Amino acid sequence: MVYDDIVVGSGLAALGTVIGLPKNRRVLILEGKPKGTLSFYNKTHGAPCAYSGPGGLGNYWHGVIALGLQSNFGNADSKDFICLFKRFYPHTDIEPLLGRSNLFVPWKPIRPATAFKRLQKERQNQITRCPQHAIRFEVSDASITVHTTETRFSAKRLWIAAGALGTPALLDNSFEQKISRDKISDHIICYVGQVTQDALATHTLPATKHTCDGVLFPAFYADNYSAICTLKPARFAFRQLDYGIEARSIFGLPTGSVITKLARSCSPGLLSEALYNKTGLFPNAERYSVYAQLPVHDGYKLRTGKYPLEPESETIYRAIEKMHACQPFEQLLRTRRPELFIPGIHLHHSVTNDALQRININSEKSPIQIVDASIQETIGCDHHSFKIMLAAAQKASASC
Numbered sequence: 001m002v003y004d005d006i007v008v009g010s011g012l013a014a015l016g017t018v019i020g021l022p023k024n025r026r027v028l029i030l031e032g033k034p035k036g037t038l039s040f041y042n043k044t045h046g047a048p049c050a051y052s053g054p055g056g057l058g059n060y061w062h063g064v065i066a067l068g069l070q071s072n073f074g075n076a077d078s079k080d081f082i083c084l085f086k087r088f089y090p091h092t093d094i095e096p097l098l099g100r101s102n103l104f105v106p107w108k109p110i111r112p113a114t115a116f117k118r119l120q121k122e123r124q125n126q127i128t129r130c131p132q133h134a135i136r137f138e139v140s141d142a143s144i145t146v147h148t149t150e151t152r153f154s155a156k157r158l159w160i161a162a163g164a165l166g167t168p169a170l171l172d173n174s175f176e177q178k179i180s181r182d183k184i185s186d187h188i189i190c191y192v193g194q195v196t197q198d199a200l201a202t203h204t205l206p207a208t209k210h211t212c213d214g215v216l217f218p219a220f221y222a223d224n225y226s227a228i229c230t231l232k233p234a235r236f237a238f239r240q241l242d243y244g245i246e247a248r249s250i251f252g253l254p255t256g257s258v259i260t261k262l263a264r265s266c267s268p269g270l271l272s273e274a275l276y277n278k279t280g281l282f283p284n285a286e287r288y289s290v291y292a293q294l295p296v297h298d299g300y301k302l303r304t305g306k307y308p309l310e311p312e313s314e315t316i317y318r319a320i321e322k323m324h325a326c327q328p329f330e331q332l333l334r335t336r337r338p339e340l341f342i343p344g345i346h347l348h349h350s351v352t353n354d355a356l357q358r359i360n361i362n363s364e365k366s367p368i369q370i371v372d373a374s375i376q377e378t379i380g381c382d383h384h385s386f387k388i389m390l391a392a393a394q395k396a397s398a399s400c
């Protein structure tokens with residue numbers, strides 16, 4: 001059977017693509033290896049950098065959606081943003097907040113597996129999900145053939161959403177020339193320091209707002225959107241400067257049930273912070289930890305082997321220093337451990353866009369489109385995944 005569209009990948013970018021495709025298209029989703037495995041940033045296994053099976057990292061993400069519209073990959077207008085948001089969170093009116101620095105933290109993050117099931121129901125079996133790993137693809141005049149570990153499939157068009165690490169590997173296997181970059185960019189999360197409740201009086205602190213679907217948290221952009229800062233009530237041992245980032249560097253960004261894992265860690269400060277992150281409850285404290293999320297261009301070298309990312313320490317520290325110089329709080333007790341950071345797990349820019357042009361991928365009329373963050377040279381400081389989904393949906397719907 002020749003499909004209309006093959007989508008490689010089954011994470012959030014693939015989901016956005018399938019949402020955008022017209023209802024009557026016969027779509028095959030190659031989900032990745034049936035028995036998925038996590039890859040990690042380093043040996044501590046504190047933060048995963050890829051998941052090779054159905055759902056991708058979308059099985060683990062926290063679901064945070066930034067409402068600022070600075071990095072708006074597909075030039076989506078606010079109507080499109082609201083429409084996609086409402087598909088998942090129909091009871092939250094984000095329209096008045098769109099473009100501001102709020103972060104929406106849902107009770108239930110968008111999970112690709114559930115969302116694909118819903119789409120299959122809506123589209124009366126036009127969508128086939130197949131847990132197979134694509135090894136390479138080839139293009140002929142009439143169609144595109146994708147070879148998997150078990151068989152091969154053909155379609156008129158190919159959408160590549162294999163993730164920031166999976167997409168370059170698939171491209172390099174499919175062409176004689178190298179398409180992947182040697183480096184990759186990411187966000188890092190670092191500790192800026194502490195501010196007291198009194199010092200904050202000079203800032204108009206927007207309150208957290210609860211909706212039926214989640215919590216809206218305030219955030220603060222540093223100079224010219226170079227970083228986004230959040231405040232977390234500092235309690236228990238976390239009242240001590242730097243204790244929090246030292247603990248978080250050990251635990252990383254836990255996957256699965258964050259609260260259960262942290263409860264086992266017996267760190268009341270960390271548990272209290274995680275509870276606030278998820279629920280927004282008990283926001284008032286005498287002092288707050290200030291964390292910043294910022295992009296680091298070419299922050300890692302790409303390498304083969306079990307741990308595919310090697311940190312470019314100098315580049316990362318330079319980015320941290322720059323952020324400290326423009327953090328938005330006047331009376332801040334500065335961290336003494338600026339070198340500590342947690343990977344943001346927002347990997348992007350892992351393929352060379354010039355090389356893509358040469359092989360006619362991603363041009364307006366090309367039957368092969370890449371829709372994940374591997375092609376994004378910059379993502380700004382915001383959480384980008386929902387916006388990547390939105391851009392993928394727009395690209396897919398505009399192409400038909």
Ligand SMILES: Cc1cc2nc3c(=O)[nH]c(=O)nc-3n(C[C@H](O)[C@H](O)[C@H](O)COP(=O)(O)OP(=O)(O)OC[C@H]3O[C@@H](n4cnc5c(N)ncnc54)[C@H](O)[C@@H]3O)c2cc1C
Nearest residue numbers: 009010011012013032052056057061062064134163166385
């Ligand atoms: C703990 C955690 C918390 C996070 N929180 C947030 C957050 O709050 N907000 C935010 O914006 N982002 C967050 N992220 C980042 C977010 O999860 C990722 O940016 C997003 O999931 C990437 O989606 P993707 O579809 O581009 O790629 P991936 O999720 O990496 O999916 C790639 C897919 O491609 C498949 N694949 C790969 N190679 C092949 C192949 N050759 N053949 C077939 N299939 C293949 C894989 O099986 C997978 O299904 C978080 C990540 C983690 C781990």
